[in-house]
Amino acid sequence: MTALNEMTIAAARDALGRGEITSVELTEACLAAVEGADALGAFVHKTPDRALEQARAADAGGAGALRGIPLGIKDLFCTSGVASQAASRILEGFRPAYESTVTRKLWEAGAVMLGKLNMDEFAMGSSTETGVYGATVNPWRAGDTALTAGGSSGGSAAAVAADLCLGAMGTDTGGSIRQPAALTGITGMKPTYGRCSRWGIVAFASSLDQAGPMARDVRDCAILLGAMAGHDPLDSTSVDMAVPDFEAALTGDIRGKTIGIPREYRVDGMPEAIDALWSRGREMLADAGARVVDVSLPHTAHALPAYYVIAPAEASSNLARYDGVRYGRRAALDQGDGITEMYEKTRAEGFGPEVRRRIMIGTYVLSAGFYDAYYNRARRVRTLIKRDFEEVFAQGVDAILTPTTPSAAFPLGSVAHADPVEMYLNDVFTVTVNLAGLPGISVPAGQDAAGLPLGLQLIGRPFEEGDLLNTAYALERAAGFVAKPARWW
Amino acid sequence: MLDLTYEPPAPKVIQGARDDWELVIGLEVHAQVASAAKLFSGASTLFGAEPNANVAFVDAGMPGMLPVINEGCVALAVKTGLGLKAAINLTSAFDRKNYFYPDLPQGYQISQLYHPIVGEGEVIVDMAPGIARRVRIERIHLEQDAGKSIHDMDPALSFVDLNRTGVALMEIVSRPDIRGPEEAAAYVLKLRQIMRYLGTCNGDMQNGNLRADVNVSVCRPGDYERYQESGDFAHLGTRCEIKNMNSTRFIQAAIEVEARRQIAILEDGGTVVQETRLFDPDKSETRSMRSKEEAHDYRYFPDPDLLPLEIEQAWVDDIATSLPELPDEKKARFVLDYGMTEYDADVLTAEVENAAYFEQVAQVSGDGKASANWVINELFGQLKKDDRDIGDSPLSAAQLGRIVALIRAGDISGKIAKDLFEIVYLEGGDPEAIVDERGMRQVTDTGAIEAAVDDVIAANPAQVEKARANPKLAGWFVGQVMKATGGKANPAAVNRIVQDRLGL
Numbered sequence: 001m002t003a004l005n006e007m008t009i010a011a012a013r014d015a016l017g018r019g020e021i022t023s024v025e026l027t028e029a030c031l032a033a034v035e036g037a038d039a040l041g042a043f044v045h046k047t048p049d050r051a052l053e054q055a056r057a058a059d060a061g062g063a064g065a066l067r068g069i070p071l072g073i074k075d076l077f078c079t080s081g082v083a084s085q086a087a088s089r090i091l092e093g094f095r096p097a098y099e100s101t102v103t104r105k106l107w108e109a110g111a112v113m114l115g116k117l118n119m120d121e122f123a124m125g126s127s128t129e130t131g132v133y134g135a136t137v138n139p140w141r142a143g144d145t146a147l148t149a150g151g152s153s154g155g156s157a158a159a160v161a162a163d164l165c166l167g168a169m170g171t172d173t174g175g176s177i178r179q180p181a182a183l184t185g186i187t188g189m190k191p192t193y194g195r196c197s198r199w200g201i202v203a204f205a206s207s208l209d210q211a212g213p214m215a216r217d218v219r220d221c222a223i224l225l226g227a228m229a230g231h232d233p234l235d236s237t238s239v240d241m242a243v244p245d246f247e248a249a250l251t252g253d254i255r256g257k258t259i260g261i262p263r264e265y266r267v268d269g270m271p272e273a274i275d276a277l278w279s280r281g282r283e284m285l286a287d288a289g290a291r292v293v294d295v296s297l298p299h300t301a302h303a304l305p306a307y308y309v310i311a312p313a314e315a316s317s318n319l320a321r322y323d324g325v326r327y328g329r330r331a332a333l334d335q336g337d338g339i340t341e342m343y344e345k346t347r348a349e350g351f352g353p354e355v356r357r358r359i360m361i362g363t364y365v366l367s368a369g370f371y372d373a374y375y376n377r378a379r380r381v382r383t384l385i386k387r388d389f390e391e392v393f394a395q396g397v398d399a400i401l402t403p404t405t406p407s408a409a410f411p412l413g414s415v416a417h418a419d420p421v422e423m424y425l426n427d428v429f430t431v432t433v434n435l436a437g438l439p440g441i442s443v444p445a446g447q448d449a450a451g452l453p454l455g456l457q458l459i460g461r462p463f464e465e466g467d468l469l470n471t472a473y474a475l476e477r478a479a480g481f482v483a484k485p486a487r488w489w
Numbered sequence: 490m491l492d493l494t495y496e497p498p499a500p501k502v503i504q505g506a507r508d509d510w511e512l513v514i515g516l517e518v519h520a521q522v523a524s525a526a527k528l529f530s531g532a533s534t535l536f537g538a539e540p541n542a543n544v545a546f547v548d549a550g551m552p553g554m555l556p557v558i559n560e561g562c563v564a565l566a567v568k569t570g571l572g573l574k575a576a577i578n579l580t581s582a583f584d585r586k587n588y589f590y591p592d593l594p595q596g597y598q599i600s601q602l603y604h605p606i607v608g609e610g611e612v613i614v615d616m617a618p619g620i621a622r623r624v625r626i627e628r629i630h631l632e633q634d635a636g637k638s639i640h641d642m643d644p645a646l647s648f649v650d651l652n653r654t655g656v657a658l659m660e661i662v663s664r665p666d667i668r669g670p671e672e673a674a675a676y677v678l679k680l681r682q683i684m685r686y687l688g689t690c691n692g693d694m695q696n697g698n699l700r701a702d703v704n705v706s707v708c709r710p711g712d713y714e715r716y717q718e719s720g721d722f723a724h725l726g727t728r729c730e731i732k733n734m735n736s737t738r739f740i741q742a743a744i745e746v747e748a749r750r751q752i753a754i755l756e757d758g759g760t761v762v763q764e765t766r767l768f769d770p771d772k773s774e775t776r777s778m779r780s781k782e783e784a785h786d787y788r789y790f791p792d793p794d795l796l797p798l799e800i801e802q803a804w805v806d807d808i809a810t811s812l813p814e815l816p817d818e819k820k821a822r823f824v825l826d827y828g829m830t831e832y833d834a835d836v837l838t839a840e841v842e843n844a845a846y847f848e849q850v851a852q853v854s855g856d857g858k859a860s861a862n863w864v865i866n867e868l869f870g871q872l873k874k875d876d877r878d879i880g881d882s883p884l885s886a887a888q889l890g891r892i893v894a895l896i897r898a899g900d901i902s903g904k905i906a907k908d909l910f911e912i913v914y915l916e917g918g919d920p921e922a923i924v925d926e927r928g929m930r931q932v933t934d935t936g937a938i939e940a941a942v943d944d945v946i947a948a949n950p951a952q953v954e955k956a957r958a959n960p961k962l963a964g965w966f967v968g969q970v971m972k973a974t975g976g977k978a979n980p981a982a983v984n985r986i987v988q989d990r991l992g993l
Contacts, residue, residue, distance in 0.1 A: 086552070096553075143655070320589065339590075343589055367788055378515060
């Protein structure tokens with residue numbers, strides 16, 4: 001029998017429902033796994049007392065969709081009374097007096113919080129090594145080299161992949177759920193922009209950020225999304241739409257669906273393994289009864305530059321509030337230092353180099369004289385990218401299939417000292433989805449020659465996550481990915 | 490048609506050492522929206538609370554907090570726009586204005602740079618009866634106020650009070666249509682009056698409820714007309730902006746001082762530098778805050794936390810139907826309906842509460858003109874002496890109305906009425922009952938007056954002779970009779986009987 005902490009959410013839910021296991025047993029199994037996994041650098045603030053308290057409450061009764069299910073939460077979410085510092089030194093000691101809407105909904109659905117998960121500082125990165133806590137290490141290895149779990153939700157991905165929790169919360173601004181999911185062999189979904197409330201999630205780039213589920217399979221993502229989603233009057237950009245039963249949409253029947261293969265995603269230098277996986281994905285969906293067609297998203301090449309203007313622009317403004325005045329860390333000041341020195345010293349020592357780089361880029365592209373050339377042009381590109389997708393969907397395409405990442409997990413440290421643009425290229429297949437506000441999901445679909453997991457991405461129509469999840473479910477069944485990392489930690 | 494017609498006032502001319510100069514002035518007025526809650530948070534806007542008592546998480550710029558627009562503030566901005574006969578933009582949007590300061594916790598102010606909620610409108614600024622300036626409004630946008638930094642409580646520390654942070658402001662931007670310091674002050678007061686009528690801003694300038702940034706430039710006579718014809722600002726001088734003034738007295742003084750400073754520079758052959766300046770009322774000078782070269786780059790961009798603000802025409806129409814009568818219309822109606830002077834109408838309509846009080850007096854008394862005199866001369870005089878507002882007048886409009894009605898009916902004389910006014914003002918009570926209880930009713934009984942006249946004539950034969958020779962002296966007899974009757978005799982009746990008995 002599967003160890004408790006290795007169960008899927010659906011299986012655990014059913015076992016709990018039948019009284020075969022208790023949430024306390026399930027939670028204790030996860031806490032033990034967490035305790036034994038410090039080498040992964042996934043959990044950065046552990047909340048065992050709260051977890052057991054919630055587990056006991058779940059065992060006492062209740063009817064929530066996630067009753068008794070232990071989850072991990074990305075450090076970007078504000079969790080009441082629990083350290084929430086977006087992996088940044090500048091938020092050292094910050095314990096919010098409020099709970100983010102998404103996590104509040106999880107607890108209301110009966111979920112159990114195991115703790116907070118590692119990430120890139122302020123979600124800026126693709127390797128979970130830019131944060132104050134140090135790097136997260138991928139449970140998967142090829143030889144002895146420590147690999148990245150991806151980023152920025154690398155802690156969430158590693159925790160799910162290493163069976164430390166049944167599911168985890170991530171956020172995705174340019175691929176931060178899908179890329180780490182792909183690199184760790186799990187399933188991760190970015191819902192349509194506006195599907196989940198952003199209230200209480202530390203903002204990176206407000207027009208792109210979206211919370212999403214990371215779990216072992218598509219069904220678990222559907223269950224989690226159902227609990228997370230919904231209109232929030234506290235977030236003006238959350239959409240007032242009914243939340244359908246996503247799990248009920250999982251029939252696996254995609255006969256008659258049309259899947260688009262965008263030719264612009266075939267980039268130069270794409271590894272053979274990725275290309276082969278993409279072709280297999282295409283065949284699997286065709287075998288399942290879908291019609292697979294080539295489509296064009298002509299402005300794709302401009303997506304990455306536009307993203308790296310818009311996201312830093314918004315971030316430079318969103319991160320202005322971290323000034324050492326009201327909360328978090330304030331630099332020690334010298335005699336005679338004034339307010340300017342307080343800002344400069346606090347922000348210089350509080351932010352890491354990647355965050356500082358993006359604040360400077362964002363400040364530059366918004367400044368007088370450059371605004372039109374960069375920010376406004378990027379916004380126009382964004383409109384064109386959105387239109388590309390609208391046109392493809394208008395042609396009757398139901399979902400678009402692409403690789404999730406241009407490579408398998410890379411060694412830790414390999415991008416830290418490299419040209420930052422190398423790191424940014426990790427987002428090449430995922431940023432378009434954020435720019436267009438669409439739902440996207442990464443499904444583990446194969447392994448490379450070294451045995452490392454690879455993911456395929458499906459992109460759906462806005463607010464049709466049910467349909468997208470069902471297509472992903474069909475792909476998952478066809479791919480039959482069951483590999484697990486060998487435990488080394 | 491109730492509109493009164495006006496002539497524009499002459500522009501103010503300042504004589505420099507060599508030339509005559511004219512002033513060109515435009516104002517940005519920041520008016521605090523009279524809403525109970527802030528623009529993007531539910532926190533209270535109540536003035537005078539303990540420091541940092543009215544602060545929501547979003548006001549304090551806590552991580553992950555998001556703004557949500559307060560519909561009430563939008564409605565009040567729309568109402569203000571309608572009151573200024575301005576175009577309402579059904580789609581507007583919020584932008585972030587980025588800068589660092591401890592009283593700005595988010596590190597940006599949410600404002601409306603690119604798409605304001607209210608477009609072009611106008612204000613008629615009355616300068617004298619028949620003289621008014623039409624000032625065009627360019628736009629009104631909604632924005633957040635900042636908090637307050639306090640630097641003088643401790644030698645080493647600064648303190649921040651965030652109670653005001655996030656309170657809704659309307660920035661009302663005028664065209665450069667104002668041509669003198671007095672006009673600028675009158676413009677601010679007129680805006681204040683209109684917004685107080687509308688109930689959209691309390692206009693309490695002392696508490697920073699209404700503040701103005703004033704743009705001043707000078708030009709030679711004729712240049713302004715050339716600008717008007719061509720629309721080309723090149724005909725006008727370089728302007729300086731004097732920031733953050735909260736008194737009309739200072740506004741006037743600052744404009745005067747700044748204009749003279751610019752004139753002195755220009756006549757010396759120098760050039761005026763476009764910059765932001767502060768007015769120091771103690772030294773009566775303006776000082777540079779920062780020059781354009783070191784000006785902030787605010788990096789405005791659309792706030793991604795807020796969707797464009799879409800409102801419906803039907804909603805605007807609903808607000809339009811709820812609009813009260815505004816000062817210009819009310820004043821015109823007072824002149825035309827009550828036959829009062831424009832001056833009196835100005836006084837009575839200055840504050841909406843005064844106008845309402847007057848109208849009740851006029852309704853109860855049935856005599857508008859007399860009511861206007863009594864309200865302006867007697868009541869306002871007394872209230873001013875007692876340092877009271879109309880709101881806490883001890884004399885109700887109904888009471889004053891009945892006093893005026895008693896005069897109108899001939900029940901009391903004007904002189905007695907003043908006594909009665911004082912009694913009711915000080916002691917309260919029903920005017921009719923007081924008149925009866927204290928025997929103040931005017932004697933209109935001809936028999937009684939005739940007897941009194943006869944008595945006076947009989948007692949003063951020498952005066953009778955003089956009066957017959959010089960009819961102007963008949964007034965002396967009237968006075969004696971009034972004295973004898975304790976002022977209660979109807980003076981008209983006394984006059985008629987005296988004339989009759991003296992055979993004049």
